[in-house]
Amino acid sequence: MLNVPAVAAIAAVTLLTVAVGARGVRIARTPDDFLVAAREVPPGLNAAAISGEYLSAASFLGIAGLIVSQGLGALWYSVGYTAGYLVLLLLVAAPLRRFGAYTIPDFAEGRFASRGLRRATTALVLVIGWFYLLPQMKGAGITLQPVLGTPYWVGVVALGVVVSANIAMGGMKGVTFVQCFQYWLKLCAIGIPALVLLAATGHGSARNLSPDLQPVFTHRTTLHVQTSTEFKLAGPATVRVTGTLDRARLADQTVHLPAGLHTAGTGAVLTFGSGSPVPASLTMVQPSSTTWDSPFLTAGTDGTHPLLATYGVIIATLFGAIGLPHILVRFYTNPDGGAARRTTLIVVMLLSTFYLFPAVLAVLTRLRAPELYLSKDPDSVVLALPSLLMPGRPGELLGALVAAGAFAAFLSTSSGLLVSVAGALSHDVMRGGVGTFRLCAIIAGTIATVAALPVNRFSLGLLVGWAFAIAASSFWPLIVLGIWWRRLTWVGATAGVLVGGGACCCAIVATMLGAATRSWGAALLGQPAVWTVPLAFSVMIVTSLLTQGSIPPHVEHMMLRMHLPEGLIRRTYRAGRPYTRA
Amino acid sequence: MTSPADNGARPRKVVVWQHDQARLQHDVIGLGDVQSDTVYGRLLVRSLTRAQLGLSLMCLSIALAVIASLPVIMALLPRARTVMVVGLPLTLVILGAGIFPMLMAVGWFYNRQASQLEARFIDLVDPVGRRLDA
Numbered sequence: 001m002l003n004v005p006a007v008a009a010i011a012a013v014t015l016l017t018v019a020v021g022a023r024g025v026r027i028a029r030t031p032d033d034f035l036v037a038a039r040e041v042p043p044g045l046n047a048a049a050i051s052g053e054y055l056s057a058a059s060f061l062g063i064a065g066l067i068v069s070q071g072l073g074a075l076w077y078s079v080g081y082t083a084g085y086l087v088l089l090l091l092v093a094a095p096l097r098r099f100g101a102y103t104i105p106d107f108a109e110g111r112f113a114s115r116g117l118r119r120a121t122t123a124l125v126l127v128i129g130w131f132y133l134l135p136q137m138k139g140a141g142i143t144l145q146p147v148l149g150t151p152y153w154v155g156v157v158a159l160g161v162v163v164s165a166n167i168a169m170g171g172m173k174g175v176t177f178v179q180c181f182q183y184w185l186k187l188c189a190i191g192i193p194a195l196v197l198l199a200a201t202g203h204g205s206a207r208n209l210s211p212d213l214q215p216v217f218t219h220r221t222t223l224h225v226q227t228s229t230e231f232k233l234a235g236p237a238t239v240r241v242t243g244t245l246d247r248a249r250l251a252d253q254t255v256h257l258p259a260g261l262h263t264a265g266t267g268a269v270l271t272f273g274s275g276s277p278v279p280a281s282l283t284m285v286q287p288s289s290t291t292w293d294s295p296f297l298t299a300g301t302d303g304t305h306p307l308l309a310t311y312g313v314i315i316a317t318l319f320g321a322i323g324l325p326h327i328l329v330r331f332y333t334n335p336d337g338g339a340a341r342r343t344t345l346i347v348v349m350l351l352s353t354f355y356l357f358p359a360v361l362a363v364l365t366r367l368r369a370p371e372l373y374l375s376k377d378p379d380s381v382v383l384a385l386p387s388l389l390m391p392g393r394p395g396e397l398l399g400a401l402v403a404a405g406a407f408a409a410f411l412s413t414s415s416g417l418l419v420s421v422a423g424a425l426s427h428d429v430m431r432g433g434v435g436t437f438r439l440c441a442i443i444a445g446t447i448a449t450v451a452a453l454p455v456n457r458f459s460l461g462l463l464v465g466w467a468f469a470i471a472a473s474s475f476w477p478l479i480v481l482g483i484w485w486r487r488l489t490w491v492g493a494t495a496g497v498l499v500g501g502g503a504c505c506c507a508i509v510a511t512m513l514g515a516a517t518r519s520w521g522a523a524l525l526g527q528p529a530v531w532t533v534p535l536a537f538s539v540m541i542v543t544s545l546l547t548q549g550s551i552p553p554h555v556e557h558m559m560l561r562m563h564l565p566e567g568l569i570r571r572t573y574r575a576g577r578p579y580t581r582a
Numbered sequence: 583m584t585s586p587a588d589n590g591a592r593p594r595k596v597v598v599w600q601h602d603q604a605r606l607q608h609d610v611i612g613l614g615d616v617q618s619d620t621v622y623g624r625l626l627v628r629s630l631t632r633a634q635l636g637l638s639l640m641c642l643s644i645a646l647a648v649i650a651s652l653p654v655i656m657a658l659l660p661r662a663r664t665v666m667v668v669g670l671p672l673t674l675v676i677l678g679a680g681i682f683p684m685l686m687a688v689g690w691f692y693n694r695q696a697s698q699l700e701a702r703f704i705d706l707v708d709p710v711g712r713r714l715d716a
Binding site: 076082087090094296310311318338342349352359484560565567 | 624627631634638645663670677679682686689696700703707708
């Protein structure tokens with residue numbers, strides 16, 4: 001079952017990306033051009049490029065899926081992802097641009113004159129970069145699955161090959177323009193379907209939005225079970241069944257199902273009457289202690305300590321953005337600090353606009369297509385919605401648009417991440433030039449592809465949230481204290497980065513391995529930012545105060561470089577003298 | 583001539599110290615001090631960073647006060663969840679749309695203030711250059 005419009009749309013997005021990347025080959029001559037596009041991009045364009053690179057699989061598919069399956073609390077992800085740029089604007093945008101380093105390791109070494117700190121930050125760039133690549137690859141896998149009718153791994157490998165090859169050939173110059181285009185593509189690909197479906201289905205009854213209610217079918221609905229699925233019924237239901245249900249073979253018979261767990265076999269056809277409770281697959285079921293209208297996120301299977309888990313996500317998403325390896329690099333395409341501020345403000349506006357739509361799609365799913373609760377993966381809900389709500393050609397075209405936008409999301413984010421990871425590998429680990437960079441792009445892409453094959457049981461929102469948590473617990477304190485606190489020493493900075501980042505990684509790996517699934521353990525390990533970020537700050541500050549002898553040299557000069565308005569520097573150069581003593 | 587925005591921060595004549603190179607070149611506290619990293623230059627830069635940080639922290643505390651207090655308020659007032667606005671749950675209206683204009687407003691206010699702050703600093707340390715620029 002090949003979805004022709006969707007395949008065509010995805011192919012077009014991919015070809016366009018590769019074509020502009022190829023155009024970049026001719027422009028990119030020096031290694032500098034390869035790593036960062038020349039600094040001549042105006043704020044509006046630059047802001048769209050930043051947003052295009054930032055809006056990843058989690059934003060495009062993950063948030064809507066989480067809202068449908070876990071409830072309104074998942075909206076905190078979109079609030080945090082947007083507010084993160086406000087925090088970035090307030091504390092780091094202009095000074096970091098003025099400092100003039102391309103990457104976080106560059107900043108660490110330039111600010112603290114420490115090779116050790118550079119190595120520590122490089123290691124974390126690789127960890128965060130690869131971690132963030134996993135959900136992008138997973139997204140590609142589940143997007144291509146229904147479109148091509150292929151297994152999960154085909155999409156993962158396809159994205160890995162396209163992105164690695166494109167980066168190895170083109171570098172970043174082409175990517176800047178592609179990223180800008182991809183923001184607008186993504187906005188259209190989520191906004192147009194959301195508005196069209198909203199207009200087509202109307203507001204009507206909001207019964208399924210009422211607090212504390214499990215969703216029910218608003219009209220007689222027939223479900224075709226693709227693969228054997230275990231599902232949960234919130235209440236008793238009368239169902240007409242053809243096929244296998246609870247190990248009994250039935251042929252167009254009416255059965256009364258009690259509330260609880262049931263299993264439908266492959267190929268079963270179930271017809272639920274109007275007002276009957278909606279069956280939900282186990283991945284779409286919330287912990288019984290919370291309800292869909294709850295404004296909190298939960299961790300673990302029992303869903304306790306919702307406030308703790310919610311604050312964990314808020315802290316990670318608010319403070320993680322600047323620590324993402326592919327984001328910082330974009331700030332150097334601003335001509336000066338003032339432009340960096342204007343760019344960041346525009347980013348906040350662009351993100352605010354985009355994040356209106358995942359919520360619309362999620363609410364539409366709950367209201368109009370509750371049968372999607374039977375899907376096995378919450379992340380695939382957005383992809384399936386258009387064709388369910390608008391049968392026939394229009395729905396198919398809207399579905400193609402969504403698939404293309406989703407693929408654009410994976411392409412743009414993973415390109416930016418791969419440039420950063422390959423840059424860190426080639427520059428710091430292998431110490432080579434452009435040739436090594438190309439090689440490292442392929443190596444890094446291959447590792448990410450292979451690592452992404454087993455992660456499809458984790459939700460996109462969760463995986464991306466974890467990458468943010470690691471960034472917030474390591475790079476955020478390093479950058480914010482490095483910019484504003486003269487007494488930070490390289491010993492303190494290194495200790496904070498290693499302890500904070502290390503603790504966060506351990507907590508996440510423990511969660512992935514299933515170490516804590518209940519109560520406090522689940523909340524503290526599953527959303528670790530709530531304690532690892534304060535931990536990193538404390539270690540950094542206390543260690544720095546104990547090692548005041550190792551305050552980096554020229555700290556005043558660094559402060560000058562980061563905080564002095566460019567107007568002064570320009571004038572100084574015009575007068576023909578350097579603005580500092582060597 | 584200084585504009586009213588200078589608030590008396592107009593460069594003053596100071597006592598010339600023989601051993602201070604900066605003093606010999608420019609007998610006015612200003613850009614020369616900043617460039618040459620004199621005691622005065624450090625004080626100037628410190629006052630600038632302090633003002634910038636103060637502005638940033640003020641804006642940050644406004645935004646954080648709203649964001650961080652929402653979960654607590656929602657936990658303390660569980661009945662607020664049942665409020666429906668234009669047929670939609672209040673939670674959805676606030677977190678799905680209402681909070682974004684607040685973020686933009688704080689960012690816009692900060693950008694304006696930060697630019698003004700930098701312009702005032704340039705006026706303070708390099709009034710001549712600013713006039714030449716204009």
